[in-house]
Amino acid sequence: MLQLQVIRDAKEEIKAALQKRNIDADAMLNGILLLDEKRRATQTQLDSTLAESNILSKEIGMLYKSGKAQEANELKEKTAALKEESKQLGEELNATAEELQRLLYQIPNIPHTSVPDGSTEDDNEEVFKEGDVPELIADALPHWELAKKYDIIDFELGVKIAGAGFPVYKGKGARLQRALISYFLDKNTQAGYTEIQVPHLVNEASGYGTGQLPDKEGQMYHVTADDLYLIPTAEVPVTNIFRDVILQEKDFPIQYTGYTPCFRREAGSYGAHVRGLNRLHQFDKVEIVRVEHPSKSYEALDGMVEHVKEILRELKLPYRILRLCGGDLGFTAALTFDFEVFSTAQDRWLEISSVSNFETYQANRLKLRFKDENGKSQLAHTLNGSSLALPRVLAGILENYQTSDGIKIPEVLVPYCGFDFID
Structure with a gap:
């Protein structure tokens, strides 16, 4: 399997090399890079949501200790929404990662420079x-x-x-x-x-x-x-x-x-x-x-x-x-x-x-x-x-x-x- 970082750094070189296999890999490589961008963006959003939820959880604990139960309960509603959002983002991240892996499996190895051109x-x-x-x-x-x-x-x-x-x-x-x-x-x-x-x-x-x-x-x-x-x-x-x-x-x-x-x-x-x-x-x-x-x-x-x-x-x-x-x-x-x-x-x-x-x-x-x-x-x-x-x-x-x-x-x-x- 080709390394994702290599595809990011050398997409055009890989595309040219795979032409020796008589494969036009442009669409597959573009699909991989788009999914990779989506995966990374979803991961960033998930990390941000989890971080916000953790901060609010600490605030809720402090509010309860200070006797501010009403304010704590209001924040709990917000953390519940954040947890649901985190769950959805996690499912989306897993689905994107699985699809990315599936596409990576479809790309063959890059031929060595000494491999001759030919079809059969x-x-x-x-x-x-x-x-x-x-x-x-x-x-x-x-x-x-x-x-x-x-x-x-x-x-x-x-x-x-x-x-x-x-x-x-x-x-x-x-x-x-x-x-x-x-x-x-x-x-x-x-x-x-x-x-x-x-x-x-x-x-x-x-x-x-x-x-x-x-x-x-x-x-x-x-x-x-x-x-x-x-x-x-x-x-x-x-x-x-x-x-x-x-x-x-x-x-x-x-x-x-x-x-x-x-x-x-x-x-x-x-x-x-x-x-x-x-x-x-x-x-x-x-x-x-x-x-x-x-x-x-x-x-x-x-x-x-x-x-x-x-x-x-x-x-x-x-x-x-x-x-x-x-x-x-x-x-x-x-x-x-x-x-x-x-x-x-x-x-x-x-x-x-x-x-x-x-x-x-x-x-x-x-x-x-x-x-x-x-x-x-x-x-x-x-x-x-x-x-x-x-x-x-x-x-x-x-x-x-x-x-x-x-x-x-x-x-x-x-x-x-x-x-x-x-x-």
Whole structure:
């Protein structure tokens, strides 16, 4: 959430920056500033009314002590009117503050200056590419056919149990899935991230804290009886550890990693591009989350990008990195790099990680602050990245490592799997 003071001080700059997202924010920003003026004027009026009421209450007490009951009773009528006025002003103030908050939630983060212009994913900027695309056998299959052939993932059984988008991993498929989770967590902890296990459901405050609410409410599974949400990513519970927290400068950097299942409704997703593991309602992901000093957050972002690169190099998967354009940038992000693995059998790129800096946007929602060396309270910066999302990594491994006899296992995963071939 953008800071109100920043909007007051730099409305035109914010308006210009949001044009990178193809958003004309003039009306929203003007509405916020008008409500802010109304809120402050109402607060001033309420403070004045309460002060006058307090003064009169003291006078009434003195009059009673002096035996001037009639004058005291006359003033009591006036204080009763002031109390009623104060009540009405308080209700008006609360309503104005709630409406102001609602409008602030509707403004996305300001894109970083390096974010390219553009409207769709076709306008994203390729900034890095590495790895050779393997030459596959003549009758190479996409991963959903390989999964069926070697009986390692059962999509139809998942439909029976829950519905489309909930696959069942079997035998070596399940073991490979578990191996990837352990490998990712080990790589992350070796890089200095502290492993953490978090709840798979969150409350509404957590959803608002990281920006899933109200922006992505329709994409989250809602347990209505308890008013809880199934997490779309570990970013939500991990980052909310720091909601309403005041840190010290010495606490930085804070680095967490965690494995969770993730749940997304993916409403409106259909067609060939979502077949198999390409898009699921439930999938596994290992996440990295950082809380940083503002002066260090972009250095941290570069470090996260290099960390994901190293994992993909060890898996020997061909990949590229995209800098997202303004039109494709997530609502809460200031800058995002997407990693994509090339699926040789599908002849297309599959997104397998997003690494983002949110700057102060989430921290302002979370009320996540730190005390600087002068004792002044400042907003921290938050970052997160997939390290990694499993379905499309698994799809890339199955497709790119297939042979006429079966599927080879990447060398780095063999100690985790306990086997080196699926046949």
